[in-house]
Amino acid sequence: MLKIVAVLFLAAGLCAGADVTGEWAFTVETEAGTGQPSFAFKQDGEKLTGTYSGMLGKADVRGTVKGNNIEFEFEGSAEGQTVRIRYSGVIEGSGQMKGTVQFADYGSGTWKAVRK
Numbered sequence: 665m666l667k668i669v670a671v672l673f674l675a676a677g678l679c680a681g682a683d684v685t686g687e688w689a690f691t692v693e694t695e696a697g698t699g700q701p702s703f704a705f706k707q708d709g710e711k712l713t714g715t716y717s718g719m720l721g722k723a724d725v726r727g728t729v730k731g732n733n734i735e736f737e738f739e740g741s742a743e744g745q746t747v748r749i750r751y752s753g754v755i756e757g758s759g760q761m762k763g764t765v766q767f768a769d770y771g772s773g774t775w776k777a778v779r780k
Contacts, residue, residue, distance in 0.1 A: 681731045682755040683707050687780040690718075692765060694773035703777070705736075712736055720747070727751075734761060742770075751775065 685707045692699040701718025703725065712727040712734070720740025727736025737750040747770065753763015759779040766772045 681710075681729060682734075682758070684712070684729060684734065684755060684761070688761075688777045689780050690775050690777045692773055692775045694765075694767070694771060696771070702780075716740070716749075720749070729755070732756075734763070 684705045686705060688703045688705065690699075690701050690703060692701065699719050701716060701720075703714055703716055705712055705714040705725070707729055710728050710730055712725070712729050714725040714736075716723045716725050716738045718740075720742060723738040723740055725736050725738045727734065732755045733753075734755055735750070735752045737748060739746050739748050741747070747768045749768070750766045751763060752765075753761050753775065755761045760777065762776045763774070764772060765775050
């Protein structure tokens with residue numbers, strides 16, 4: 665009986681998914697070069713909010729975390745134009761994640777992040 669309870673407890677924890685709350689250092693690779701923005705996330709269930717700080721200035725971030733999948737976006741300013749940036753990826757444990765990024769119609773890239 666004790667083994668069954670332990671297995672159920674472990675399964676419940678795995679189903680809860682990852683929690684990305686905290687400070688993250690990103691490395692973003694594109695055809696135009698490499699950037700190293702910072703993100704501060706606050707997760708409440710599947711809801712994700714936070715801030716971006718990098719080459720496009722500072723911006724509020726909104727997104728979701730579902731299991732180990734993460735998606736978030738923000739609007740930045742590039743050459744006087746507002747650009748919507750969308751990130752999607754996979755959380756790999758408590759301190760790493762990676763994925764792809766889309767810069768509106770201007771291109772895409774890949775990213776990796778580590779918890780600070």
